[in-house]
Amino acid sequence: MAIGYFDAQTRANASSTACMSAEQLAQRxxxxxEQSVGKTVRVTRLKIxxxxxxxxxxxxxxxxxxxLETRRPKLETLSCKDLIVPEWSVELVEPHAEIPKGSLLGLHPRSFGGDGRTYPGDIGAPAPSGILGGLGSVARRLRQTISEVPAAVSELVWH
Known part of the structure; x- marks a missing residue:
């Protein structure tokens, strides 16, 4: 469960981890x-x-x-002396209308503060493996079609 920009467990432990070093933050x-490389994730925000x-x-x-495999300096980026804000290299698994072909992509996963707080990043729930098949393309087309309905018609349908 999220509370503001950090999770409840981290908030409860923040006082017991008064100050983590940059090395400890990099390890986190x-x-x-390492737990995520090679896996697929769903995101609603990307660096393009x-x-x-x-x-x-x-x-x-x-x-x-x-x-994807990501260079270590991108994984250990310190925003300030006690906040690490990593960036992972990623690739599209399936085409997306808002992402230009040929662009390199990055995302910010969780960030870690020296006070023990964990800040959520751009990652949503892991993509269900079954949705990437035929049903996934049908759902994408349906979402796209619905988003193309003019606002006036949408108002009539929803009211």
Whole structure:
């Protein structure tokens, strides 16, 4: 269960972990990454690198991505002396209308604070393996069709 920007368990333990070192924070980030590399996750926010620019976008529909091997410095990025904000390299598992072809992608997983707090990142629930088959494409087309209905018609349907 989330409370604000950190989870309840972390909040309860925050006072007992008064100050974690940068090395300890990096170990937590690496552990998170090692458990996720090669797996697929659903995200609603991605960092999109295209033509030398980085664009951190919210997506209107979730994208399914696979966590790739990532260079260690990106996994150990300190936002300040006591907050590690890692970035993982990812790739699309299936095309997404809001993500340009050929772009490099990154996402921010959980971040870890020196006070013991854990901040949620861009990752939602892991993608169910069965949804990536035929039903997944039908659901995507249905969502896309519904999103294309003009606002006036939508108002009539919903009221």
């Amino acid at each position: 980030a690496m552990s998170d990454y 690198y295209l033509s030398g620019r980085a664009d951190y976008r919210w997506l209107s529909t979730p994208a399914t991505v696979r966590v």
